[in-house]
Amino acid sequence: MQVVTSKEMQQLDQYTIETLGMKEELLMENAGRAAAGDIYDMYPEAHTAVIFAGKGNNGGDGFVIGRTLSSLGWNVYVYLLAEEDALSGGALYHKDLYRACGLPLTAGTGVPEPESPEEGIIYIDAMLGTGIHGELKEPFYSAAKWLNSVTAPVVAVDIPTGVPANEEELPGMAVNADATVILEAPTLSTYLYPASHYYGEIRIVPIGVPRASWNALDQKRQTWDLTDAAKSLPERTQESHKGDNGKGLLIAGAYNMPGAPAIASNACLHAGIGLLTTSVPASALSAVASHVLEATYFPLPETEDGQVADLQETPFPWDGMDGVAAGSGLGRTESTRVLTKRLLTETQTPLVLDADGLYFLPELEAEMANREHPLILTPHPGEMGRLTGLSPKEINAERFTVSREYARKFSCYLVLKGPNTIITTPEGRQYVSTSGSSALAKGGSGDALTGIVLAMMLQGPTLEEGVCNAVYAHGLAAEIAIREGISDYSFTASNLIDYLPKALAFIQAQKK
Structure with missing residues (x-):
């Protein structure tokens, strides 16, 4: 499913109407009928x-919805928040057709006061569409407040009135919908907070925009959902062996943080890696190994006071690996800075950096820019803020733009974590994961994702698809746990690991 800006949606409509020759009235008919059918089923x-x-046009869709629901046996009432002579084009055509069918219409600029009882009634917001910017003016402000x-x-049609379509601050009053029926493709704000709260349940319906119109649109954003995961998750053959499924090195933890490497390692193993070597401080090795039986270990040297020693000369075994991940629980010490620099300059396989592995990147930008092998960064908004010099609030307001600019600048894969995690490739392609739960807002969830990314990026079929599948499976595991009765209050990263096999099995089942 493509994700667009309001301008891109306008371009899509214009190409369909002006270049391909589909009449505006027909496109509006398709949109209204699709929305009405979904509302009827809902x-x-x-x-x-x-x-x-x-x-x-949003109002024009509303007239089609009313006419279609009437034909399905519903009572319909349309309140037009404008004078009838203010309409033009497709909206005017469908208003006239609605009137010709003898259906009730009240026009004007006042706030409507329906007299019908609310039992069995559905209110439909078809006031303003995706091209509107700024604060609501009357009569829309009062109508939104009334709704x-x-x-x-x-139910909102395409977008709740008052909600901006793009990366814009919510200006004020907006319709707080129980559900939004999105026509053809969601816009950016569908996956941005707080705007997303106003959408309610998100329903996306196709309206028959020709593939030729999409092919002519120069945009590189899409959702990553169950269908995408099922198509790209590789199948294992009977003759496969552990070497076929990736050999990875995970460097994580400190003497006082053995949980991070244990969580990341178990997640990596449950995500299907063939062979895993975990590198942890010597003092933490026994604690981690007692919880992760299937990994082999490479202990990190320590000083007498238990800190990780200078790692400048440590002979890490990364030359024999298919991929490396580092950062979880390492601490923000000089040894971590040295390690991060070595990882950027010495490893010749895909490299995942998370948590403390991201901390020193602002002073290692030259090493990042000169790196020739894939680099995958997995920051949350606070960590992304340190990388860019922006505040977390500024990051969250422009998640798509900030991610794309940074990924292109440093030719890296950027996984910006949060609700609807965004994965951006070095070329600027973006994927919005549709899985996830508030249960993931816990310490350790990011460590688990690091391990899952390490495992799944090595299993393909491409690194890009592997990273997307890692993010999707991570969120799906949390969803399944909540569905099966674990409270989002009590959910932990250990629960996530326990449910990861169910998530992968669910994805696999969609292939059949």
């Missing part, structure tokens, strides 16, 4: 739709 007990329509006061379900 609320099988409903019998009445009250539709708030604007004068633009937010009702107890019956409110």
